[in-house]
Amino acid sequence: MSDNQLTRFMGGSPAWVLIRLVILSVVVGVILSALGLDPLNILQSLERLVRNLFSFSFEAIERLWRYFLLGAVIVIPLWLILRFARGNR
16 A cells, blocks of 8 residues: 555544544543443453443432432422312412
């Protein structure tokens, strides 16, 4: 391949494309590491990630349910009182 064909194939200067790919790989690696993925045990890491997300969703639902109950203790009785008060008019 000539220099012009290589530049066209890579989408720019090969050196700059290589630098951008290295930087992008590091950024994606940091994100995947934050999600708990490990390149040496990728399948186990993905399984652990799915389990953690599944567990997190149930914890979020439980938290949401508790907030609902806490608010309903106040909101439902007040709503009933207001409905009965308006019904007598």
